[in-house]
Amino acid sequence: MKVESAIAQRISRDALISILLYVAPIALMFTTFYLTGYKPWQGSNELPFKAPGFLEDVFRNLSSWGLAAIVLGVGVIEFAVGLYENKWTKNERTLDIVCFVVPKLVVKPFVAYFGLQLMPYLLPAAKNIFEWVPFWWAFLIIAVADDLTQYWYHRIHHQLPWLWRFHRTHHSAPYMGMAMAGRQNIIYTIFFSQTYLTVALTYLGLGYAALFVKVVKSLITTGAHSSIPWDKPFYEIKWLNPIGWVLERLISTPATHYAHHADTADDGIGNYKGNFGNMFFVWDLIFGTGIITRKYPTSFGIKHYQEEEWYAQFLWPVFKSKKEGSELAANGPMVGDAVPETETVTLKQETANVAVA
Template sequence: MEPAQIIMLGIIAAGYLTAISAELIAGRIQHSQRPRRDMLFNLAAILTQPILTSVVVASAGAWLARSLFPTGADRLIELPFWPGFLAIFLLNEFCHYWVHRAAHEWRWMWKLHRTHHSGMDMNASLIYRYNLFWPMIVPQTWVGAIVMYFGLYQEFLAAAAITYLVNVGTHLSFRWDLQLRQRFPATEPAWRIIEKIITLPDTHQAHHAWGSKQAHPNGNYAVTLFFYDVLFGTAKWPRARQENFGLPISPRLHWAEELLWPIVRKPLLAKQILPEGGTPKPAAPNATAN
């Protein structure tokens, strides 16, 4: 592995560790509604992701690339950095938008994606709260395996690092975007432009919210480049704090199905289980169902 690649991987790790440390110091994670359940999902994801993505998906992607382009190995290694980086970044974000949108529109994909949305609090740990099979359909690993086969290692890692850090930033419980807008009102015209291009906590947390006019669970799909939502008509800008996160059925979901669907299938629990240390929130008719 080259020094530049090690540096980019270090930036990714440092970004997450900084964010999760800030959340822990502020008590945002341990004082959340279901900290033990969320920690279980996080540990399961962190322990299994290297196998599912680095081995299974990456190997399958590399095999697919070799099969389709048998003479393409390292063919683009001499390509200048910026054209390769921009092409990968735009392609990956475009693919993610449509896979993410399909996960909200197609029932079988929603079952895989639902675990990420059943978390009842926003914080950095939410990015690792997902069904264990979800990483197998996320476009980034497939795109990465193919473009690295062509020799675009640094370009892909740079694109992946930006996507990852933005993803961490939009899941934080600290609403840094609103704080900056309120503290420096003269910058509002610039924010009105930025929010149409880049995904901010305001738009992504609306995607995780339900039960209020600020919620937009079936839209705001872009992970980094929000202009795809603008382009395809799924954008909404609340410009306010969201109230309820998760799903109305979150307390009734069985942990095993959330982690292992479709291998494990469980009916909704008959009675609503209270969040750890909290009280259940009322259901809302406009939230994504089961």
């Protein structure tokens, strides 16, 4: 109870700090307008560069089919270039592919299209109400709001045991790679904020900036899950060290995000109870949930992973696992993101028996 109380107090404190962080870019924007005398609401929020050919048609039709087309297109591209991992079992491969295809090619385009059809009924007077916001200010405001919200969504799924099983699928992968970047339980995906936020912002007139954030974030988060440690040269090449120092504190990199997927924290590298940042790692620094080691864990996943059936991992609690004692089985234990206490005791007993023998 004391541990739960401490977690609740810390979450409450950090939530107050988050409110200030949400407001900060908006306050900074209006302060800048006041000091410079700039009145952008007298103009419009156009993209500061012209998209070529068919892309321009897509952007012009954001309020109808454009957003759905972009979400679908980005999903197909990620699928085509990302699935290079050759160490899958059949179950892991099926799970990764299903977790990619259903959310990105079905759920998100569905939400994008029908969400934009629904918005005029929910907010009939709000269409394009914020189109005056300059592109780069809109980008900053949306990037902070989107990623800070995801940081919290991610964090509470680790810190509240009853939510952990909805996020467990992402951590069950015993490997890193772009193939598993979207590996999530369907409930976790459906309640994920980014698609809904993009839809709402597009209707409100901030579609260009919202989609730009979505693309940039997708590149960063996919790169952080990549099996290629692309950040390594920034630590090993001396003249790149200053860039690496800034980079690893600003955005998620393989070194910082691998730590989050490590199967242990005992080596001083893994930090699966922290390093929650998605696009920005800076949230972990602000809230004290991050560590930076510039090293890479040697093993990933969950130590008590039983390679539960792909359908149980993707569709729990609708479908349950047949693995006895699994968190995803019927009446399975709710253990949070740590090794279950019963398993720890069993391991200690087995070690003691071996020592005696």
